[in-house]
Amino acid sequence: MTQNDTTTRIVESFEQAKGGLPGKWLAPARAGAIDSFAAAGFPTPRSEAWKYTNLNRLARAEFDPHAELKQPDIADWAHLFIHDCDRIVIVNGRFDVELSTIGKLPAGVTVSPLSEAVDDIDQNLEKELACIAPNEGAPLVALNTAFMRDGLVLRLAAGVILDRPVQVVHLIDSGDVAIAVHPRTLVVAGDNSQAVIVETFAGSAGSSYWTNAVTEIRVGRNAGVSHVKRQSESNAAYHTALTQVRLDRDARYTSVALAVGASLSRNEVKVAFEGEGAECSLAGGSLLRGRQHADSTTEADHRVPHTSSRQVFRNVLDDSARAVFQGGVIVRQDAQKTDSGQSNRNLLLSPGAQVDTKPELQIFADDVKCAHGATVGDLDREEMFYLQSRGIPPNEARALLIEAFVGEILENAPKGPVSDHIAEAIANWMFGDAGKDA
Amino acid sequence: MSFLSVKNLHAAVGGKEILKGIDLEVGEGEIHAIMGPNGSGKSTLSYVLSGREGYDVTQGEVLFNGENVLDMAPHERAAAGIYLAFQYPVEIPGVSNLSFLKTAVNAVRTARGEPELDALNFLKFAREKGKILEMKDELLKRPVNVGFSGGEKKRNEIFQMAMLEPTLAILDETDSGLDIDALRIVSEGVNKLRSPHRSMIVITHYQRLLDHIVPDFVHVLADGKFVASGGKELALELEKDGYAKFGIDESASAAA
Numbered sequence: 074m075t076q077n078d079t080t081t082r083i084v085e086s087f088e089q090a091k092g093g094l095p096g097k098w099l100a101p102a103r104a105g106a107i108d109s110f111a112a113a114g115f116p117t118p119r120s121e122a123w124k125y126t127n128l129n130r131l132a133r134a135e136f137d138p139h140a141e142l143k144q145p146d147i148a149d150w151a152h153l154f155i156h157d158c159d160r161i162v163i164v165n166g167r168f169d170v171e172l173s174t175i176g177k178l179p180a181g182v183t184v185s186p187l188s189e190a191v192d193d194i195d196q197n198l199e200k201e202l203a204c205i206a207p208n209e210g211a212p213l214v215a216l217n218t219a220f221m222r223d224g225l226v227l228r229l230a231a232g233v234i235l236d237r238p239v240q241v242v243h244l245i246d247s248g249d250v251a252i253a254v255h256p257r258t259l260v261v262a263g264d265n266s267q268a269v270i271v272e273t274f275a276g277s278a279g280s281s282y283w284t285n286a287v288t289e290i291r292v293g294r295n296a297g298v299s300h301v302k303r304q305s306e307s308n309a310a311y312h313t314a315l316t317q318v319r320l321d322r323d324a325r326y327t328s329v330a331l332a333v334g335a336s337l338s339r340n341e342v343k344v345a346f347e348g349e350g351a352e353c354s355l356a357g358g359s360l361l362r363g364r365q366h367a368d369s370t371t372e373a374d375h376r377v378p379h380t381s382s383r384q385v386f387r388n389v390l391d392d393s394a395r396a397v398f399q400g401g402v403i404v405r406q407d408a409q410k411t412d413s414g415q416s417n418r419n420l421l422l423s424p425g426a427q428v429d430t431k432p433e434l435q436i437f438a439d440d441v442k443c444a445h446g447a448t449v450g451d452l453d454r455e456e457m458f459y460l461q462s463r464g465i466p467p468n469e470a471r472a473l474l475i476e477a478f479v480g481e482i483l484e485n486a487p488k489g490p491v492s493d494h495i496a497e498a499i500a501n502w503m504f505g506d507a508g509k510d511a
Numbered sequence: 512m513s514f515l516s517v518k519n520l521h522a523a524v525g526g527k528e529i530l531k532g533i534d535l536e537v538g539e540g541e542i543h544a545i546m547g548p549n550g551s552g553k554s555t556l557s558y559v560l561s562g563r564e565g566y567d568v569t570q571g572e573v574l575f576n577g578e579n580v581l582d583m584a585p586h587e588r589a590a591a592g593i594y595l596a597f598q599y600p601v602e603i604p605g606v607s608n609l610s611f612l613k614t615a616v617n618a619v620r621t622a623r624g625e626p627e628l629d630a631l632n633f634l635k636f637a638r639e640k641g642k643i644l645e646m647k648d649e650l651l652k653r654p655v656n657v658g659f660s661g662g663e664k665k666r667n668e669i670f671q672m673a674m675l676e677p678t679l680a681i682l683d684e685t686d687s688g689l690d691i692d693a694l695r696i697v698s699e700g701v702n703k704l705r706s707p708h709r710s711m712i713v714i715t716h717y718q719r720l721l722d723h724i725v726p727d728f729v730h731v732l733a734d735g736k737f738v739a740s741g742g743k744e745l746a747l748e749l750e751k752d753g754y755a756k757f758g759i760d761e762s763a764s765a766a767a
Contacts, residue, residue: 460611480605
């Protein structure tokens with residue numbers, strides 16, 4: 074089957090599916106989005122933004138839109154649930170009320186599954202949903218807009234400080250059937266509000282599926298959002314995701330996104346600075362082995378003066394794994410006094426591992442600071458010998474050094490259960506078999 | 512029986528022979544000083560004994576407590592009781608001194624059949640040993656050797672030695688680059704760790720250290736071989752007359 078056939082088939086399956094998708098008012102947006110996807114097709118390496126990540130295999134894969142799936146055994150997933158948080162759980166693309174827990178929330182806070190929120194007129198989502206992340210130039214976002222069914226909606230009124238994290242967990246166990254899911258998360262943080270949001274993606278080993286996620290985040294004046302993402306998908310899965318963030322005046326956005334799962338993944342984070350004094354700190358990367366491929370692509374779009382962005386990305390690659398880092402910074406003509414910094418370091422544990430790292434700086438203002446740096450290396454032999462000479466066996470010495478290498482990105486996760494959630498993924502990678510067969 | 516027995520040890524680095532037949536017998540609790548000019552093979556000997564890769568033993572044997580050391584991996588030698596205080600301690604960014612030491616202490620304890628220390632007991636143990644070396648708490652929390660002064664790094668080496676409780680300590684130029692105050696703290700630390708069950712090999716370029724750590728035996732190493740051995744008075748002779756007396760042209764050795 075060619076890519077064009079697949080695109081046509083996806084459009085046809087939309088015609089069958091659209092009647093059953095939530096939010097009647099979204100129908101025009103969905104129709105526009107599927108047209109936009111049909112016109113563009115899957116991104117190809119011919120476009121610079123997708124130069125190092127080829128979706129050819131994904132674009133030819135067949136996904137069953139009518140799969141009847143049974144409820145998976147959740148015992149395996151319990152460790153992914155962060156203690157003491159409000160949690161929405163999405164199983165095989167649909168909200169699972171049994172697994173979700175929403176405690177007593179402060180006034181002015183809404184935590185709801187997308188499938189319910191879109192049919193709740195009080196939520197007034199028209200101005201936010203599918204508006205923060207545009208479909209233009211982003212065929213996979215358009216595809217998500219057309220098919221989106223479930224996910225998380227988090228809204229904070231002005232001045233609300235949410236002290237518990239909100240977690241959305243996406244679990245997939247599709248057995249022998251290949252399915253595609255298009256989860257959407259929307260976070261709207263009012264002025265002076267504050268929240269921590271955790272997105273977790275996981276699938277049962279061997280399950281073959283495609284997660285195509287979109288996350289939209291608007292951070293109001295002087296508000297702060299901390300966003301943590303753990304991608305522990307099945308080793309046979311595809312994972313494509315885009316997070317679009319819009320920052321108002323003095324807003325703060327801090328994120329960490331770690332990939333340990335999926336055979337092929339791409340995590341794109343785009344931040345638009347729309348108010349002066351806003352700042353973002355983006356961290357992330359991957360721990361990969363086998364033939365896994367993970368792409369971290371960023372864009373910090375400085376549109377107004379006095380904003381700052383930091384980017385810290387680390388990749389640890391074993392076997393024939395491959396990582397991509399494309400660190401984008403745009404400083405528009407009006408964005409004087411922009412302060413941006415970027416660092417990408419890569420640890421190659423095997424001669425077959427490969428990394429493509431590319432800073433992409435487009436600077437149109439003259440009074441700005443933009444630093445960037447990248448390194449690629451293997452484990453330091455002197456450090457290894459020093460640790461071993463103190464009685465530490467080689468595998469533990471290696472783990473200590475890898476942990477230290479990726480440790481810097483953990484600083485972007487709130488201390489406690491949230492950073493432990495990411496640390497667990499790192500420890501599982503080092504001592505478990507995550508990704509082994511990918 | 513000797514505690515450490517080195518017989519006719521030859522070793523090469525990158526195909527070049529550096530050690531050309533070392534014989535050394537160290538008894539339990541003895542302190543042996545090894546002196547020699549730059550390039551004589553002092554550090555090579557310390558690396559061969561601790562098992563660094565890239566140092567190839569071409570002849571000879573090393574027995575420690577009757578066991579063949581050369582068959583052991585570096586971490587196994589550490590567990591067996593061999594400790595090397597590095598001439599140039601390695602910086603390890605991102606790993607705190609305490610978590611590094613906790614991993615090391617518990618790895619060694621496990622290998623020696625002793626129970627692991629829990630977080631609380633480990634901290635107590637570290638504070639107690641830290642006092643000997645005047646280690647500030649802040650140094651324990653910082654990444655291993657990162658941002659440490661030269662003196663702090665050497666103190667950290669001896670502090671680790673106190674924590675790992677070896678039976679054979681090799682101090683490789685632990686005095687180099689230290690001012691007199693730092694030298695005093697380090698050598699007092701070493702002296703507190705002297706015991707009838709702990710042997711030491713003290714490698715130094717300068718006799719000064721041996722005023723503080725008084726050895727039982729002194730060996731002079733030149734061009735990969737011992738050219739003289741004797742008591743502590745040998746170090747004083749060296750200080751007074753230089754290496755020339757032993758037929759060593761220091762400038763030539765240094766260039767080698």
